[in-house]
Amino acid sequence: MKILTTGGHLTPSLAFIDFVTSQATTEFVFLGRNFSQIENRQRSQESAAVAERKIKFIQFQSGKLAFHSPLQLLTQIWLVALGLVRAIQILAAEHPDVVVLFGGYLAVPVAIASWIRGIPVITHEQTAVAGLSNQIIGMFSKKIAISYRSSQASFPQKKTVVTGNLLRPKLAEKNPVTPAWFTPAANHPVLYVTGGNQGSQVINTAMAQILPQLTRDWSVIHQCGSPTKKTNYRLELSSSLTQLSHAAQSRYFIREWITETELAWLYNHASVVISRAGANTVFELQNFGVPAILIPLPFSHKQEQLKNAELAAKSGGYIVVTQNHLTPDTLLAALKLLTTNLAARRKKILQQNIDAQGTSKLWKLVKAVQTKTCG
Numbered sequence: 001m002k003i004l005t006t007g008g009h010l011t012p013s014l015a016f017i018d019f020v021t022s023q024a025t026t027e028f029v030f031l032g033r034n035f036s037q038i039e040n041r042q043r044s045q046e047s048a049a050v051a052e053r054k055i056k057f058i059q060f061q062s063g064k065l066a067f068h069s070p071l072q073l074l075t076q077i078w079l080v081a082l083g084l085v086r087a088i089q090i091l092a093a094e095h096p097d098v099v100v101l102f103g104g105y106l107a108v109p110v111a112i113a114s115w116i117r118g119i120p121v122i123t124h125e126q127t128a129v130a131g132l133s134n135q136i137i138g139m140f141s142k143k144i145a146i147s148y149r150s151s152q153a154s155f156p157q158k159k160t161v162v163t164g165n166l167l168r169p170k171l172a173e174k175n176p177v178t179p180a181w182f183t184p185a186a187n188h189p190v191l192y193v194t195g196g197n198q199g200s201q202v203i204n205t206a207m208a209q210i211l212p213q214l215t216r217d218w219s220v221i222h223q224c225g226s227p228t229k230k231t232n233y234r235l236e237l238s239s240s241l242t243q244l245s246h247a248a249q250s251r252y253f254i255r256e257w258i259t260e261t262e263l264a265w266l267y268n269h270a271s272v273v274i275s276r277a278g279a280n281t282v283f284e285l286q287n288f289g290v291p292a293i294l295i296p297l298p299f300s301h302k303q304e305q306l307k308n309a310e311l312a313a314k315s316g317g318y319i320v321v322t323q324n325h326l327t328p329d330t331l332l333a334a335l336k337l338l339t340t341n342l343a344a345r346r347k348k349i350l351q352q353n354i355d356a357q358g359t360s361k362l363w364k365l366v367k368a369v370q371t372k373t374c375g
Helices: 010-023 045-052 070-094 107-116 132-139 149-154 201-209 211-217 233-243 260-269 279-288 301-313 328-338 342-350 358-374
Strands: 002-006 027-032 035-037 056-059 098-101 121-125 143-146 160-162 190-194 219-223 252-255 270-275 292-294 318-320
Touching (some): 002 107, 010 027, 010 045, 027 070, 098 358, 107 121, 121 358, 143 358, 149 160, 201 328, 211 219, 211 252, 233 252, 270 279, 279 301, 292 328
Parallel strands (some): 002 027, 027 056, 098 121, 121 143, 143 160, 190 270, 219 252, 292 318
C-alpha cells in the first residue's frame, strides 16, 4: 500500500507513520513545508523528522484559512487554488492508494484534489473542538477519525469513528536511556518546560525571569525552539545564566529540540511539566500521568487549546494559566500549588485510563477503507 500524508499536526502523523512501518510494508509520501515560519526562515521540524525516517518528502504550500482584510482573503484564496493545482499534479505523479490527513491548512487542497481524482481520504481530528480545516476536509473524506466524542457534532455522523489520539511508538518503549547531555542532581526533581515545536517567546521570557527560584529546587530541562531569522531563543536564555551560581547553572539544560527518545525518558522521570496545551501534548501527559501547568495558545481556532486544558484540568492533575495572566509570579504560584500533594495528582490522572490504542485503530480504519475501495 502507498499512503500520501500531510497535516498541521506533526506528532500524530509521525506516530501513524512509525506504527504502520513497524507493522507492514508500506510506502509513504509526506507533503510538508521546509520552513515553519517562512518570513523568519525557521526550519520546520517535519522536514527533519521525515528525512530521519527516510521517507519521500515533497515541499508543499497553500493558502491559510485565516485573513484580516479583503485583499488578504483574495490572496489566500489564490494560494489555495495554486495549492490545489499542485496537489493534483503530485497525486497524478505518486498514485497513492489512500490519503491520510491530520488537519491544518496544507491538508485542505490535498483533500479536494484526492476527491477529484477518486482517491479515498481519511482525516484524523486530534482536538476536543474540531478545527476549521478538518471540517472542510471532512466533506471530502470517506472516514473521519476523532479523538473526543465532543468533536463529533462538527462532522457527518455516518463518517465518524472514535479512535482516540495517537501515541508515538517510541514513547512507549521500556527503560528509555537518560539523555547524554543531562546530569541528574540529588534532591532536585526534573521540571520539563516546552513551548512546542517552534518554541514560545512568552514562556521563554517568563522562564528567564524566574531561573534563580526554579534552579534552587529543580533540575530544569527547557525546550526553547529553533532559531529564527529574528531571534535565537537558546542564545537569549543562555545570557540569563549569568544571574545564576555555578551550581544552579549545572541544573539548567537548554535544548532547541527534544527527540522522541529523550521525550520518552522525560515522561517517565519528570515530576512536573510546563507546557502549551496542544491536543497531542495533553494526551501524552495524561497517558504517562505527568502533572503539568498548561498555558494554552490564545490564538488557536475556537480556543481549542484552552478547551483541551480545561478538559484535562477536571482530573485534578493540571493547572491552567492563560497567557494574559502569565507572569513570573503567577507561574511560580501555579508551580507551588501544583506540587502540593503531587503523588495524589498523578494518581488522579492515571485513574482516567486514557486509551493509548488510537494508532492501531486508525491503521485498521485505513486498511478497511482501502480494501473497500479496491473491492
